[in-house]
Amino acid sequence: xxxxxxxxxxxxxxxxxxxxxxxxxxxxxxxxxxxxxxxxxxxxxxxxxxxxxxxxxxxxxxxxxxxxxxxxxxxxxxxxxxxxxxxxxxxxxxxxxxxxxxxxxxxxxxxxxxxxxxxxxxxxxxxxxxxxxxxxxxxxxxxxxxxxxxxxxxxxxxxxxxxxxxxxxxxxxxxxxxxxxxxxxxxxxxxxxxxxxxxxxxxxxxxxxxxxxxxxxxxxxxxxxxxxxxxxxxxxxxxxxxxxxxxxxxxxxxxxxxxxxxxxxxxxxxxxxxxxxxxxxxxxxxxxxxxxxxxxxxxxxxxxxxxxxxxxxxx
Amino acid sequence: xxxxxxxxxxxxxxxxxxxxxxxxxxxxxxxxxxxxxxxxxxxxxxxxxxxxxxxxxxxxxxxxxxxxxxxxxxxxxxxxxxxxxxxxxxxxxxxxxxxxxxxxxxxxxxxxxxxxxxxxxxxxxxxxxxxxxxxxxxx
Amino acid sequence: xxxxxxxxxxxxxxxxxxxxxxxxxxxxxxxxxxxxxxxxxxxxxxxxxxxxxxxxxxxxxxxxxxxxxxxxxxxxxxxxxxxxxxxxxxxxxxxxxxxxxxxxxxxxxxxxxxxxxxxxxxxxxxxxxxxxxxxxxxxxxxxxxxxxxxxxxxxxxxxxxxxxxxxxxxxxxxxxxxxxxxxxxxxxxxxxxxxxxxxxxxxxxxxxxxxxxxxxxxxxxx
Numbered sequence: 001x002x003x004x005x006x007x008x009x010x011x012x013x014x015x016x017x018x019x020x021x022x023x024x025x026x027x028x029x030x031x032x033x034x035x036x037x038x039x040x041x042x043x044x045x046x047x048x049x050x051x052x053x054x055x056x057x058x059x060x061x062x063x064x065x066x067x068x069x070x071x072x073x074x075x076x077x078x079x080x081x082x083x084x085x086x087x088x089x090x091x092x093x094x095x096x097x098x099x100x101x102x103x104x105x106x107x108x109x110x111x112x113x114x115x116x117x118x119x120x121x122x123x124x125x126x127x128x129x130x131x132x133x134x135x136x137x138x139x140x141x142x143x144x145x146x147x148x149x150x151x152x153x154x155x156x157x158x159x160x161x162x163x164x165x166x167x168x169x170x171x172x173x174x175x176x177x178x179x180x181x182x183x184x185x186x187x188x189x190x191x192x193x194x195x196x197x198x199x200x201x202x203x204x205x206x207x208x209x210x211x212x213x214x215x216x217x218x219x220x221x222x223x224x225x226x227x228x229x230x231x232x233x234x235x236x237x238x239x240x241x242x243x244x245x246x247x248x249x250x251x252x253x254x255x256x257x258x259x260x261x262x263x264x265x266x267x268x269x270x271x272x273x274x275x276x277x278x279x280x281x282x283x284x285x286x287x288x289x290x291x292x293x294x295x296x297x298x299x300x301x302x303x304x305x306x307x308x309x310x311x312x313x314x315x
Numbered sequence: 316x317x318x319x320x321x322x323x324x325x326x327x328x329x330x331x332x333x334x335x336x337x338x339x340x341x342x343x344x345x346x347x348x349x350x351x352x353x354x355x356x357x358x359x360x361x362x363x364x365x366x367x368x369x370x371x372x373x374x375x376x377x378x379x380x381x382x383x384x385x386x387x388x389x390x391x392x393x394x395x396x397x398x399x400x401x402x403x404x405x406x407x408x409x410x411x412x413x414x415x416x417x418x419x420x421x422x423x424x425x426x427x428x429x430x431x432x433x434x435x436x437x438x439x440x441x442x443x444x445x446x447x448x449x450x451x452x453x454x
Numbered sequence: 455x456x457x458x459x460x461x462x463x464x465x466x467x468x469x470x471x472x473x474x475x476x477x478x479x480x481x482x483x484x485x486x487x488x489x490x491x492x493x494x495x496x497x498x499x500x501x502x503x504x505x506x507x508x509x510x511x512x513x514x515x516x517x518x519x520x521x522x523x524x525x526x527x528x529x530x531x532x533x534x535x536x537x538x539x540x541x542x543x544x545x546x547x548x549x550x551x552x553x554x555x556x557x558x559x560x561x562x563x564x565x566x567x568x569x570x571x572x573x574x575x576x577x578x579x580x581x582x583x584x585x586x587x588x589x590x591x592x593x594x595x596x597x598x599x600x601x602x603x604x605x606x607x608x609x610x611x612x613x614x615x616x617x618x619x620x621x622x623x624x625x626x627x628x629x630x631x632x633x634x635x636x637x638x639x640x641x642x643x644x645x646x647x648x649x650x651x652x653x654x655x656x657x658x659x660x661x662x663x664x665x666x667x668x669x670x671x672x673x674x675x676x
Binding site: 180 | 614624656
């Protein structure tokens, strides 16, 4: 894939505009409600206004049933925020995925993150059959084919407007085997990823090594890499993630720092701000993706303190 | 032997390298033993399969003892270990069908431990004869 | 081999309720080797059924038979004389064996005594693991002889996913990450470059998604 000229955009995605303008991008994240309450979206969204360029909307995250990411994304758009629609390969086959991509685009959703999805054993419907018809690599290819070639995965032509998504993928610098992680990133870029959001960074050293390997392959020029962040609420939360979330690396030192803190929440915000400052120094990091799981109210403080306000208005 | 004779009996599968000698000595020396014990000589307790024990119960035995060598004394190295594991599994199977799992027992004795073998068999036979257990089978 | 496990006796008892004469049939091939449905397991199962019936009012006779392969007509026919004397058959075979008996003996109910698990290997004594999903289009040439379809929880063709850590799969710390194994194996073979290519989406029409499959050898058809 060739490097894109600065300022050029393919879609109406605000995230794409921000990145194309060379700005350091900020994404938030919102888990849709486990109900049909539309108001919940607007309620959570108030924390994000003015502090982010886009908000990821998770797709049955951790395999727990929630309002669909596309529906929740459409509701978020109504209140003036740009959703990044997450789409996994766990629950839908290529037919359903393509149908939903058309629907999402028709509703004015512009930004998409392609994922394989957490296995259903982690959720509350662990007797479900999983799909995984295609993997996240294929999903990227499929979205790009629909957008750029105006063709379905089968090769059949679309009969009208194509879905124009700014397309992203996830990468986990902390999973194994480490030496293959950047090769896999390169495959995702080759498959069509235009931006990357990583697993939560706590181990900045390892993240920096991964970025170095990505730079060695020139990937930082081909794709906008955004570092993932999960603001820690307590030492217990960190320990839980360390022990229960596969592919997470959390230095013991960080857990000690949190457990020694008088005000853990304040410390968690401070730690997050420090990590943002550290990753910002790493060449090729183009933004951050803050995932304030059940703690959206912390986001404005983090973004402000990290000096990332105001967000650019490029609409 | 008919099924009727077996009704109150205990069948003891005895390893010929250890427990068999102990049980035979216990008899020879006139130690107190349940009368109803029938011994079956086996080359190793590990040779006794689940279906052998089940067949013994089916044919009317009130209880079955799988008499092996002490830990680490098996001539075939792991025979007693396998026998004990197999018996544990068998107890699970008996549980599954609601049959009292204490009708089968894993035990060990050295050739010279006649008194120990006699005591194990006495206790087992006494337990089998207890009213509670008969009721359990009735149910 | 096809690996199976016996169903709970209570489930089998429920299936044969009302039957006075039951025939438990074993299979001498795969399920014998994986200790689920061979002659010995037939003896155990039949004994358990009889023991359970002791003290019950109903008469129950349980006969036993084990044939070489339940999934072949020639062997199934060996039961021709036994079956008319029974009210129900409990088949300790894989699903193919159960269905062969059901087709062969149309007037006798045939019940599955096993849960067929997978195509696998004995990983070590007493432990069997899944190795093949019969997807109909083998990819082992590209994956170092380790199957991502059967052994990756997400059947990912371009792994490993982000849940691979310390060689283990995120869904279970006892499960090896198939893609770590693939990576290690290709590295050993000096063929890691194979993983740089994106493996295209799978054609699942060759798998069970394409409907019940059939294999034909014209020269063998009479």
